[in-house]
Amino acid sequence: MKRMISIACLLAGAALLAGCPKKATTILPPTAGTRAGGSSSTAPGGGASTSAGALGGSGANGARGVGGDGSGASGRQIIYFDFDKSEIKPEFADIVKSNAQNLSGHPNLKMKLEGNTDERGTREYNIGLGERRAQAVRRALMLQGVSETQITTVSFGAERPAAEGDDEAAWAQNRRVELVNLP
Secondary structure (H helix, E strand, O other): OHHHHHHHHHHHHHHHHHOOOOOOOOOOOOOHHHOOOOOOOOOOOOOOOOEOHHHOOOEOOEOOEEOOOOEEOOOOEEEEOOOOOOOOOHHHHHHHHHHHHHHHHOOOOEEEEEEEOOOOOOHHHHHHHHHHHHHHHHHHHHHOOOOHHHEEEEEEEOOOOOOOOOOHHHHHHHOEEEEEEEO
8 A cells, every 4th residue: 555655646647747837038138338329329239320231130031221310221111119118219209200190191002010029929929018119009090090990910929020129139139129111
């Protein structure tokens, strides 16, 4: 009887150990020294404006240059976000305002908002975060008079990085919403 109880306990313990998840990865927020600068003339890393290609990164659609005003080489405008946040930073209010004025003045124009994240976090979480970011920009545009029918949103999560790398500079470029004018 004791032998059967010992075997049952061993089997139960082995089953519990086999089912234990891996140690959770801790994701720390960026330090104050690596955060984006306070003006719209700085790139996400806080330095001078550069193109994604100059930093060695390219997205799934090829290299996308980014000017200090958030405009991309392909006519896309980009709004960057802080780590794990979906609130639009004040330095990107001008991008939202100019696009809202353009869309409001031209009801036949349409825009797609593409939400993106850095690689940290699970795929599901990043898809949700990218969607929250795109929806935040959508709400800001609609509050300034843009029609709901003019805006579509999509979240790519971490699937379309603008910059490759495992450092804060690359992650900062990937935490974004791209505003794409549709034909």
